[in-house]
Amino acid sequence: MLIDSHAHLDSPRYADDREAMLVRARESGVGAILSIGIGEGPAEMHQALEICREFNRRRQSSAGLPRLYASAGIYPHNTPEADAAALAKLDALLAEPEVIACGEIGLDYYHEGAPHDVQRTGLIRQLEIAAARKRPILIHCRGTHESADAWDDIFLVLDEFWGRTGLGGIMHCFGGGWEQARRSLDLGFLVSFAGNLTYPKAQPLRDVAARVPMDRILVETDAPWLAPTPHRGQRNEPALVAQTAQVLAGLLSVTPDEIAGATTANFLQLFHLPPDVGN
Ligand SMILES: [Zn+2]
Numbered sequence: 001m002l003i004d005s006h007a008h009l010d011s012p013r014y015a016d017d018r019e020a021m022l023v024r025a026r027e028s029g030v031g032a033i034l035s036i037g038i039g040e041g042p043a044e045m046h047q048a049l050e051i052c053r054e055f056n057r058r059r060q061s062s063a064g065l066p067r068l069y070a071s072a073g074i075y076p077h078n079t080p081e082a083d084a085a086a087l088a089k090l091d092a093l094l095a096e097p098e099v100i101a102c103g104e105i106g107l108d109y110y111h112e113g114a115p116h117d118v119q120r121t122g123l124i125r126q127l128e129i130a131a132a133r134k135r136p137i138l139i140h141c142r143g144t145h146e147s148a149d150a151w152d153d154i155f156l157v158l159d160e161f162w163g164r165t166g167l168g169g170i171m172h173c174f175g176g177g178w179e180q181a182r183r184s185l186d187l188g189f190l191v192s193f194a195g196n197l198t199y200p201k202a203q204p205l206r207d208v209a210a211r212v213p214m215d216r217i218l219v220e221t222d223a224p225w226l227a228p229t230p231h232r233g234q235r236n237e238p239a240l241v242a243q244t245a246q247v248l249a250g251l252l253s254v255t256p257d258e259i260a261g262a263t264t265a266n267f268l269q270l271f272h273l274p275p276d277v278g279n
Pocket of ligand 1: 008104
């Protein structure tokens with residue numbers, strides 16, 4: 001069984017075939033999916049939970065669906081909207097049992113958008129809420145082109161506001177170098193690889209992935225984005241996480257079954273979930 005640790009199941013791009021897409025995931029061996037609750041902003045933060053509940057309910061009468069979990073968070077470029085009402089909504093969502101993580105949150109200096117100090121303040125407010133609700137975090141971190149600026153800033157924040165919680169988290173769609181991977185591991189984080197691991201120009205990232213310990217790795221799709229080779233450019237979906245897992249298996253010189261076992265065990269341990277989630 002594989003777990004897709006990061007998919008935007010609430011994307012409008014699944015509006016016409018969401019159930020069929022989830023059935024395809026189950027048929028490809030995906031037993032569980034973490035449905036990311038950022039929407040297009042805080043007003044849509046609850047959508048992932050709604051999808052999670054709807055399909056877990058249907059799953060009780062049809063075994064052909066993966067189990068869904070949800071997250072909630074305010075994406076870096078939506079932090080100008082992180083007012084008291086949005087933060088109260090986040091807090092209420094994190095109190096729900098299905099909402100196992102706060103994210104994706106973090107810093108994004110790659111795209112033009114929210115000022116860096118606004119992103120940083122929004123991140124810190126959310127870390128405080130996640131800590132109080134005892135939810136691990138899902139970090140999005142992307143620096144200015146070929147720079148580690150956002151990484152340097154995020155480690156300053158996480159060292160000060162998160163490390164001591166012991167709750168850990170996931171470096172989602174990891175795209176840093178070994179130094180950033182090492183610092184993430186030191187902080188107790190899992191490192192999650194997405195479909196970009198399979199792209200021809202991603203050899204530096206594959207070199208990093210080959211060094212991450214088996215008990216700290218995860219796989220994800222970040223669907224509907226970042227479809228792995230040979231589906232690059234198409235709409236991505238959780239069924240395709242198997243492609244990324246296969247490439248990761250090659251890098252770590254293990255079998256795809258061993259990658260599936262390790263990434264599933266790592267996910268379940270981080271979120272304190274029972275071993276039978278995919279049944
Ligand atoms: Zn994402």
